[in-house]
Amino acid sequence: MARGLFTTKVNDRYMVKVRGYDKFFGIGETHNTQWPALKKTKGPFEVSAKENGCIIFIAATSSSEWIATSKHMVPIPKDDPQSHGGVGYRWVLQHLAQAGRSPDELAQWLFVHRVTLVAELCDDDFEEHVVPYTQRERGLYLHGINYNTTTLRTLPMTQVHAIANHFGFHQVPTKLFDTIDDIKTLATHIEQDQTAVLTWLDTDSERECEGVVIRCLRYSPDNTEENFFFKVKNDKYLMYREYREVTRMLLTFDADGTVGMVDKLPSKNLTKCRFEKTLYYAQWLKLRILDHPEWFKDFRHNKGIVAVRQHFEQDWADGNVTINAQGNLDVPLRRDTTRRT
Numbered sequence: 001m002a003r004g005l006f007t008t009k010v011n012d013r014y015m016v017k018v019r020g021y022d023k024f025f026g027i028g029e030t031h032n033t034q035w036p037a038l039k040k041t042k043g044p045f046e047v048s049a050k051e052n053g054c055i056i057f058i059a060a061t062s063s064s065e066w067i068a069t070s071k072h073m074v075p076i077p078k079d080d081p082q083s084h085g086g087v088g089y090r091w092v093l094q095h096l097a098q099a100g101r102s103p104d105e106l107a108q109w110l111f112v113h114r115v116t117l118v119a120e121l122c123d124d125d126f127e128e129h130v131v132p133y134t135q136r137e138r139g140l141y142l143h144g145i146n147y148n149t150t151t152l153r154t155l156p157m158t159q160v161h162a163i164a165n166h167f168g169f170h171q172v173p174t175k176l177f178d179t180i181d182d183i184k185t186l187a188t189h190i191e192q193d194q195t196a197v198l199t200w201l202d203t204d205s206e207r208e209c210e211g212v213v214i215r216c217l218r219y220s221p222d223n224t225e226e227n228f229f230f231k232v233k234n235d236k237y238l239m240y241r242e243y244r245e246v247t248r249m250l251l252t253f254d255a256d257g258t259v260g261m262v263d264k265l266p267s268k269n270l271t272k273c274r275f276e277k278t279l280y281y282a283q284w285l286k287l288r289i290l291d292h293p294e295w296f297k298d299f300r301h302n303k304g305i306v307a308v309r310q311h312f313e314q315d316w317a318d319g320n321v322t323i324n325a326q327g328n329l330d331v332p333l334r335r336d337t338t339r340r341t
Contacts, residue, residue, distance in 0.1 A: 004057050004071040004118075016148040018059040019116045020071060024213070024229035027187055032218075033230045038180055041228060042217040045183050046157045048174040049198055050231060051141045052131035052210040053122035056088035059148070060110035066103070068092055088121050091140045099168025106167060115155075118144035119169060127302035130240045130309075131208045142169035143213070154227050157215070173201040183214060187232045194236055210237045239275040243309050246273070246282050251289065251296055259293040261286065281312055284321050288312075 004020025025033050032038075060066045067078055068088035080086030096103060110117070119140040122133045142164040147153040157174045164171045177183055190211060193199075198209040211233035218228040252260040273279065288311070289296060295311070298304050315321050 004055065004069075004116075006057075006059075006069070006074070016150060017061070018057045018067075018069060019146040019148045019152070020055065020057055020118060021144065021146070021154075021229060022152045024231060026231050026233060032228075035184065038183075038230070040218065041180060042219075042225070043178055043180070044216075045177040045180070046174060046215040047177055047183070047186065047201065047212050048143060048157060048172045048215070049201055050210045050213050050233070051120035051122055051143065051172060052129045052237075053120040053133075053141070054084045054088075054127075054129075056084065056119045056121045056140060058088070058092060058106075058110070058117040058119065059115075060107050062107070063111045064104055064107050066092075066107040066110055084121060087123060087126050088119070088140060091121065091123065095140060095168035097168075099166065101167050114148045116146050116148060117142060117163070117169075118146060120172075124306070128305040129302070130237060130244060130305065131210055132306040137170075137207065140169050141172050142167075143172045152227050154215070173198060173205065175201045186212075190232050190234055193234055208237070210234065235275075239277060240309055242273055242275055242278045243281050243312070244305050246278060247285060247296070247299060247305075247308065250282070250285060251299055253300060257297060259289060259296045261289045277316075280316070280321055284312055284315065 003023050004018060005016065006018035007014040008017050009015075027033050027035070027038070055071055056068055057071070058066060058068050067074055068085050068091075069075065070084040070088070073083070073085065075083040075085035075089070078086065079089045081090070092106070093103065096106060119142045121140055122129075123138045124133050125138070142160055145155040145160050145163060157172075161171050161174070163169075177186065198205040198207045201212070211231060213229055213231050215227065215229055217225045220226045250261045252262060254260065285308075288308070295304055295308055299308070312321070
């Protein structure tokens with residue numbers, strides 16, 4: 001189940017030119033990520049921050065040319081400012097320039113080693129996701145280097161960090177753990193942490209984070225070692241993502257861009273929300289669409305996501321959010337200006 005696998009035909013044979021990861025899952029999502037199965041994996045366990053952006057693959061097309069692509073398509077032109085791959089290409093050029101490296105150097109290195117760089121595009125000027133990135137934090141976070149082979153073969157994070165430093169990419173915080181029991185303890189902490197701040201791997205960090213990716217080894221059916229990935233997401237991040245999806249569900253846009261909302265709150269969908277706080281957010285959102293439509297004018301273009309969420313969290317912290325008739329989601333939220341004690 002490779003994600004981002006591009007091939008080309010050479011002399012009647014297909015060759016892998018771009019190699020992403022095999023799809024990987026969270027703890028408990030599949031048979032292979034249940035704890036009894038994870039107990040059979042082999043360390044050391046490389047735990048790295050899961051940056052919150054769009055995956056980008058960087059690979060050579062010749063000894064002097066390279067491309068940056070999303071998992072879906074190769075952009076034309078290669079620096080198309082409207083596509084993920086095109087924006088990724090532009091960021092590669094910026095990182096190379098900052099490191100004093102040339103595009104030819106990158107192409108030659110990728111071509112000789114027959115590998116794909118796997119990075120996360122985090123650029124809030126292009127599009128927001130859930131976690132905010134400041135100007136200084138924006139760019140490409142290199143989090144993997146894969147050989148261009150049908151079977152996933154990936155380099156250890158020490159080498160990934162070295163190449164990131166060489167070519168000027170952002171590095172992802174990474175920490176080694178020895179045992180799966182250590183990972184289980186860490187996973188419990190990450191899932192339940194109420195800050196979503198990346199103190200799990202870097203105690204000095206003040207950045208919010210989606211969660212972590214764990215890289216290790218497991219034995220294949222023929223008893224050979226193979227790379228294996230799984231992930232852990234933080235509950236607070238998942239709640240923020242739920243806010244975003246509820247907002248998308250409620251917003252409407254006229255042909256002239258006027259912001260509105262659906263006539264009836266789709267409560268049957270909201271009752272499936274994992275987090276109770278999302279119900280408060282939904283009713284708060286109804287009033288904000290009415291009194292602050294400007295907050296949402298670019299939401300369909302993935303802009304304003306972070307600011308809207310931060311407005312709600314500030315109102316919540318200030319005690320200005322309440323709900324009427326719990327369970328009746330069509331009753332409007334009223335704005336309570338009385339502080340909680």
